[in-house]
Amino acid sequence: MTEKTSPGLLRLMLVDDHPVVRQGLRAVFGSFDDIEVVAEAGDGAQALQLLRVTEVDCVLMDLQMPGVDGVTATRQITALPDGPAVLVLTTYDSDADIIAAVDAGASGYLLKDAAPELIMDAARRAARGESALAPEVADRLKHRTRSSQTLTRREVEILELLAGGATNRAMAKELFISEATVKTHLVHIFDKLGVDNRTTAVATARERRLIR
Incomplete structure (x- = not known):
């Protein structure tokens, strides 16, 4: 993962199979001077293709998409040499989804109803190589790890x-x-x-x- 060493422009890629969702996210991010959406993809396969020709610091990844899903794409992106960070942004919050995404290498996990400022802060932290899990997600993972009755x-x-x-x-x-x-x-x-x-x-x- 390439870490940002200066407070310069943060380059984002949006990966979601709903154009309206991508349009809404792009509009929200447009209000931040230090952030630029440099690419959009409708599924994981398209995201991987775009990463070959586009410099990206952080990928905002949906989970449930036709074709290559978010977990598969996250695993492939994080395996790339100097690949960007992946921040999952989804409507799904089951333990199974969270664990699958984190196991695949996601740096963060947020729900789509999170405040724009929270999403941006998480994207910046993920791009710096830091963990960017939503507080409730982190608490659930911590509880799950400590529990002797944890499901595999x-x-x-x-x-x-x-x-x-x-x-x-x-x-x-x-x-x-x-x-x-x-x-x-x-x-x-x-x-x-x-x-x-x-x-x-x-x-x-x-x-x-x-x-x-």
Whole structure:
């Protein structure tokens, strides 16, 4: 990641599949003298193409997009030599989304209803190589890390599939594991959530915002 060493112009790329959202963000950022939106993309693939020919300090990345989604694009962008920072700006705030984005290398995670000043401060910090997580996101990650009953990423994946109505066989096929392994994960999930059946597991996970 390239760090900014001077308080000069901050170059942003907006990545969102909704043109109206990008237009609104561009209008908001236009009120800041030290910020310039230098590129826009409708999905992760287009963002990666533009980064080959555009100098960017920070990418504001949506998560749910057709084609290359935000998590995949974030992982690919942060793997680039001297690639820009990625600040996730989304409407989704489940633990599964947050963890996936942070694991992919995102420097920050904010919701789209955040104040413009907060978004700009986060973008500046991300471009300097600092963490730029929203306070509530940071608190949730801290609590999750400290909890002895934390679900693993694979267990969250199992719960997501379970919520979609997948059978053990379907989950095994989707995750390239055996049905016996799926059953083992379910036992651990039930124990951690304090439940004894699939329906209650999904309901509890949604209530605790572990899945969407």
